Amino acid sequence: MLDPTVEADVFVLDPVATTAAQTTELRSRGRRLICQVYVGSVHPDDPDAGRYPGPVRGTTSSRTSRTWLDVRRWETLRPVLADRFRLCRGKGFGAVLLADADGYDHGSGFPLTFDDQLEFNRRVAALARSLSLSPGLLGALAQVAALAPNFDFAVNEECVRLKRCAKLLPFADANKPVFHVEYTGSTTDFCVTSVGYGFASIRKNRTLDAWRQPCPPPP
Incomplete structure (x- = not known):
């Protein structure tokens, strides 16, 4: 909801x-x-x-x-x-x-x-x-x-877990937003990888309820 x-x-x-x-x-x-x-x-x-x-x-x-x-x-x-x-x-x-x-x-x-x-x-x-x-x-x-x-932008699910994030670099390199999500249940520490690529990343439940855990922005 x-x-x-x-x-x-x-x-x-x-x-x-x-x-x-x-x-x-x-x-x-x-x-x-x-x-x-x-x-x-x-x-x-x-x-x-x-x-x-x-x-x-x-x-x-x-x-x-x-x-x-x-x-x-x-x-x-x-x-x-x-x-x-x-x-x-x-x-x-x-x-x-x-x-x-x-x-x-x-x-x-x-x-x-x-x-x-x-x-x-x-x-x-x-x-x-x-x-x-x-x-x-x-x-x-x-x-x-x-x-x-x-x-103008891309949305991706689990590119860190699946080791596919590099494929989204044409958006990031063109300064176009990449909104990325990894799901709970995975032990992958994805924030370092995805933020390094310049993505806006969060973790969510697979049920897509309101809960979310955003990655911290780069320093």
């Missing part, structure tokens, strides 16, 4: 579950709001799930119950994504975080290539900008080097 009193500068929130009243309160506290949108997949509980026709639906993940989409079908996907972004903007979000932007690497059920995904991700970033939203990239580490010029 959202706790607006948490002393965090940036909140990453679901645009459907979060109300306009909540975003208004957060903005009154000076918080920056990022709207997380699944651009490469659809869940049966999504309010707009019926707008994705059968031909653009691929395999379904047994872990998340999300169905991968054929990102080559831009003319079909664009109107749905544009409306999702308008929902974010209407609720007062200033940025959008692209989730599941790496279907080509996950057995989507379509013969997607690296370049297919790259073109789609760039198009979605441009769409966000056209709607006055700052685009951010979640994960998709294999494409970070190519996509960093198109995005």
Whole structure:
């Protein structure tokens, strides 16, 4: 459950579950709001799930119950994504975080290539900008080097534990924020590593409740 009193500068929130009243309160506290949108997949509980026709639906993940989409079908996907972004903007979000932007690497059920995904991700970033939203990239580490010029920030989970933080340096080197989280249950002392890379890092519970433990800033 959202706790607006948490002393965090940036909140990453679901645009459907979060109300306009909540975003208004957060903005009154000076918080920056990022709207997380699944651009490469659809869940049966999504309010707009019926707008994705059968031909653009691929395999379904047994872990998340999300169905991968054929990102080559831009003319079909664009109107749905544009409306999702308008929902974010209407609720007062200033940025959008692209989730599941790496279907080509996950057995989507379509013969997607690296370049297919790259073109789609760039198009979605441009769409966000056209709607006055700052685009951010979640994960998709294999494409970070190519996509960093198109995005304003990155969000990453567990790059220290997985030894992948160096892949995010194109953002840090361009003075673009990298928001990074490691989860409880790991004994990894990650702050020295992640702060050394210039990331804004915290530890959280995997349940993504309000608790957070930020890394100290560099001296």
